[in-house]
Amino acid sequence: MDQIKIVGGNRLVGNIPISGAKNAALPLMIASLLTDDRLTLKNVPNLADVNLLSRILRNHGVDLAVDGKRPGVTHLGETFHLTARDIVDTTAPYEMVSRMRASFWVLGPLLARMGQARVSLPGGCAIGTRPVDLHLDGLRALGAEIDIDAGYVIAKAPKGLRGGRVLFPKVSVGATHNVLLAATLAKGETVIENAAREPEVGDVAACLVKMGCQIDGIGTSTLHVQGCNRLEGAVHTVLPDRIETGTFAYAVAATGGDVTLEHTRIDLLEKALEVLDNVGATVTPTNTGIRIVRNGDGINPVTIETQPFPGFPTDLQAQLMALVTTARGTSVIRETIFENRFMHVQELARLGADIRLHGDTATIKGMPELQGAPVMATDLRASVSLVIAGLVAKGETTINRVYHLDRGFERLEEKLTRCGANIVRVGAG
Ligand code: UD1
Numbered sequence: 001m002d003q004i005k006i007v008g009g010n011r012l013v014g015n016i017p018i019s020g021a022k023n024a025a026l027p028l029m030i031a032s033l034l035t036d037d038r039l040t041l042k043n044v045p046n047l048a049d050v051n052l053l054s055r056i057l058r059n060h061g062v063d064l065a066v067d068g069k070r071p072g073v074t075h076l077g078e079t080f081h082l083t084a085r086d087i088v089d090t091t092a093p094y095e096m097v098s099r100m101r102a103s104f105w106v107l108g109p110l111l112a113r114m115g116q117a118r119v120s121l122p123g124g125c126a127i128g129t130r131p132v133d134l135h136l137d138g139l140r141a142l143g144a145e146i147d148i149d150a151g152y153v154i155a156k157a158p159k160g161l162r163g164g165r166v167l168f169p170k171v172s173v174g175a176t177h178n179v180l181l182a183a184t185l186a187k188g189e190t191v192i193e194n195a196a197r198e199p200e201v202g203d204v205a206a207c208l209v210k211m212g213c214q215i216d217g218i219g220t221s222t223l224h225v226q227g228c229n230r231l232e233g234a235v236h237t238v239l240p241d242r243i244e245t246g247t248f249a250y251a252v253a254a255t256g257g258d259v260t261l262e263h264t265r266i267d268l269l270e271k272a273l274e275v276l277d278n279v280g281a282t283v284t285p286t287n288t289g290i291r292i293v294r295n296g297d298g299i300n301p302v303t304i305e306t307q308p309f310p311g312f313p314t315d316l317q318a319q320l321m322a323l324v325t326t327a328r329g330t331s332v333i334r335e336t337i338f339e340n341r342f343m344h345v346q347e348l349a350r351l352g353a354d355i356r357l358h359g360d361t362a363t364i365k366g367m368p369e370l371q372g373a374p375v376m377a378t379d380l381r382a383s384v385s386l387v388i389a390g391l392v393a394k395g396e397t398t399i400n401r402v403y404h405l406d407r408g409f410e411r412l413e414e415k416l417t418r419c420g421a422n423i424v425r426v427g428a429g
Pocket of ligand 1: 022023024026101102131132133134135136170171172173174175314315337338339
């Protein structure tokens with residue numbers, strides 16, 4: 001199994017190209033199930049999760065062709081052509097769905113197009129119980145009959161789905177995707193209230209509009225979806241990855257560097273960049289992206305809690321924690337989205353961080369410095385927080401179980417190396 005070795009202490013200086021968003025690419029790929037026409041997606045990141053979903057979709061009968069890249073062009077991602085002319089299998093098996101939670105989102109589109117679906121209950125990162133009740137209640141509101149049998153969700157709508165009103169009691173990105181995708185082929189209008197407003201939901205909705213569906217309220221918490229008989233093919237470019245953007249921004253701030261993050265947008269990250277400003281970094285929009293600079297004076301502590309968009313994202317909580325481990329004072333970070341998303345805490349402590357946990361709240365007393373050590377990646381975002389900590393720690397940090405990183409970060413070592421980081425991947429045999 002691969003390891004990542006980092007010798008900390010180098011400032012990051014240069015440019016980093018930001019990839020297409022994993023969390024948009026996945027549901028956009030799933031949207032291909034809604035039409036027998038070709039859906040072309042540009043700027044798809046090359047990630048383990050994308051590859052796994054490709055296998056799952058092929059299993060359902062989706063024909064997937066990937067365009068070759070022009071030599072020397074590294075930042076544009078890949079172009080996927082997906083055609084679901086015939087759905088040959090409406091079962092999404094445990095062996096696949098258990099490895100990536102987002103693959104559960106095939107449920108809505110399969111049900112809407114085929115009138116039936118059998119999808120394993122999901123797995124994914126071990127960051128809490130992560131139930132699917134909101135997905136199932138939402139689909140029931142569109143007329144689906146749903147049973148659970150031997151770990152599988154069996155969903156039926158023999159006469160097709162019909163539009164309905166879905167009021168989510170809690171904001172869920174995945175349940176919003178599932179119901180939104182299903183509603184496009186339901187009879188009549190669906191109103192989704194308390195919908196997730198994450199930019200990736202807006203990106204999927206924008207693609208569905210190109211495919212011929214009328215959707216009002218994109219970017220707000222109330223979506224009006226006019227169902228139609230048939231969707232068409234479309235060409236869509238995946239929006240930039242705001243979590244990758246924020247991760248590198250925090251890495252630059254942590255090391256006291258000067259980096260321009262290219263092909264990304266400031267409006268995708270408002271709260272996360274506001275926090276960076278409070279920490280003491282300078283954030284400036286440029287023609288092609290965002291420049292992050294931190295010079296001189298050290299890192300200010302922060303008090304923040306995670307919230308659904310436009311609040312501070314849970315997917316940047318671990319990275320922010322790594323950043324403030326060396327702040328001049330005590331920070332308080334409260335995790336309100338996932339109950340068990342603090343597995344990075346004990347690993348950061350191995351590097352010398354002083355963090356106390358009380359329920360959903362972490363109190364981080366800034367230390368003058370961290371010291372390199374062997375650590376273990378536990379989930380996708382936690383593992384990249386260890387990379388940030390390793391970049392500032394004195395001496396060598398070895399990160400084990402880096403396959404978690406490959407699920408969500410494209411060419412991480414290469415992007416950091418070109419800005420001066422001392423980071424290498426080694427096969428541990
Ligand atoms: C998505 C993102 C993930 C991010 C999360 C929150 C993708 C591929 N993943 O995950 O990176 O961390 O949003 O921004 O886009 N919940 C229920 N019942 C349900 C569904 C969810 O109680 O049926 C709860 C969850 O346990 C959690 C909260 O709702 O406490 C939010 O989860 P949700 O937004 O659904 O997360 P995901 O869509 O799985």
